[in-house]
Amino acid sequence: xxVTTVLFDLDGTLLPMDLDEYLNLYLSNLAKKVEPLGxxxxxxxxxxxxxxxxxxxxxxxxxxxxxxxxxxxxxxGNKVYEHKSVIDxxxxxxxxxxxxxxxxxxxxxxxxxxxxxGGFELVCATNPLFPDIAMRSRLSWAGVDEKMFSxxxxxxxxxxxxxxxGYFLEILEKINxxxxxxxxxxxDVSEDMPAKNTGMNVFLLTNCLIxxxxxxxxxxxxxxxxxxxxxxxxx
Numbered sequence: 001x002x003v004t005t006v007l008f009d010l011d012g013t014l015l016p017m018d019l020d021e022y023l024n025l026y027l028s029n030l031a032k033k034v035e036p037l038g039x040x041x042x043x044x045x046x047x048x049x050x051x052x053x054x055x056x057x058x059x060x061x062x063x064x065x066x067x068x069x070x071x072x073x074x075x076x077g078n079k080v081y082e083h084k085s086v087i088d089x090x091x092x093x094x095x096x097x098x099x100x101x102x103x104x105x106x107x108x109x110x111x112x113x114x115x116x117x118g119g120f121e122l123v124c125a126t127n128p129l130f131p132d133i134a135m136r137s138r139l140s141w142a143g144v145d146e147k148m149f150s151x152x153x154x155x156x157x158x159x160x161x162x163x164x165x166g167y168f169l170e171i172l173e174k175i176n177x178x179x180x181x182x183x184x185x186x187x188d189v190s191e192d193m194p195a196k197n198t199g200m201n202v203f204l205l206t207n208c209l210i211x212x213x214x215x216x217x218x219x220x221x222x223x224x225x226x227x228x229x230x231x232x233x234x235x
Contacts, residue, residue, distance in 0.1 A: 001180045003201060003235040006115055007171065009186030010126035010135065012208035015142040016103030019210070026098045033090045037083050047075045052129055056161045064128050064155035091133045099141045105207065107225040109143045114229065116148045123171060124149045125184065127191065128158035151175055163194040183232060189215050201235060203228050
């Protein structure tokens with residue numbers, strides 16, 4: 001079966017970044033935003049990460065958004081729901097300051113455009129731990145037009161997270177594709193390459209490689225954007 005669809009990770013794939021540097025700035029700015037509401041900055045960051053980890057283990061019965069806010073409310077009480085609009089405002093405004101620690105690679109937008117013009121369906125398959133507006137902001141930082149994608153995964157529309165099979169299978173269900181029709185492109189060996197276990201083709205983009213377990217990357221097709229195009233055309 002011919003490949004019809006390409007799934008792109010975002011952080012470190014379409015958008016070059018040092019993940020730790022990005023997270024430090026993002027979390028610091030968010031904590032500053034909510035501090036006037038009575039939240040201790042250090043404690044808030046710790047609890048946010050705990051709620052995020054809880055969300056990562058979602059069993060699929062509710063959206064990631066619902067799971068996250070349930071856990072956050074367990075920690076802080078129902079007052080957090082009253083402050084959700086402030087946090088939403090952060091993603092619309094101050095969140096964009098995080099762009100300053102991210103890179104830019106023109107080949108990302110060129111590759112996306114090349115594939116879209118070639119008739120491929122494209123999905124932005126970034127780990128759905130953020131609101132939709134944050135995903136679209138990061139695409140804009142990368143210089144990639146969000147309209148290129150038929151689906152952008154976010155915590156509002158997803159019931160699983162990477163690297164669990166349910167995340168990739170839910171995408172297949174949403175876009176009505178078979179796994180062998182798809183290629184998952186990402187830079188994280190542990191989070192993106194497990195798509196292979198669902199029957200998808202995979203490609204490891206090595207520009208901002210994350211390989212926490214020091215796996216043998218020769219197990220996967222890998223390389224830069226030129227290698228990716230060549231790989232897809234061979235398929």
